[in-house]
Amino acid sequence: MDRIAQLKAFLESSPQDSFLKHALALEYIKIQEDGNARKVFEELLENEPTYVGSYYHLGKLLERTGETEAAIAVYEKGMYIAWEEKDMHAYNELQAAHEDLTD
Structure with a gap:
């Protein structure tokens, strides 16, 4: 069973x-299925907005697909959440990614 099938099977018993x-x-990103990856990240962040690591990866995906403004918005939201959660490591990573796009 491949990793995607395994993860889907695990999610059947733990969908949240x-x-x-x-x-x-x-x-999904590893196999270049960006649409599926984006859908999963967006669903995850809608249900658990404090899962800060996903903001970085979603932002990078959006950058790679040419959606610069959307990536900037994701980084900004992630920075806000990371700051609120006092997760300075995640905040700094998101801020660096944001600055790469806006400077």
Whole structure:
């Protein structure tokens, strides 16, 4: 069974598990299924907006697909959430990615 199938099977028994959703989105990125990855990241962040690691990866995906303004918005929202959660590591990573696009 491939990793995507495994993760989907795990999600059947734990459909709200953000870690599994994040891992699934990353697997989709590995095989260049950006549309599926984006859908999973967006669903994850809609249901659990404090899962800050997904903002970075979604932003990078949007950058790669030429959606610069959307990537900037994702980084900004992620920075806000990371600041609120006092996750300075995530904040700094998001800020660096944001600055790369806006400077």
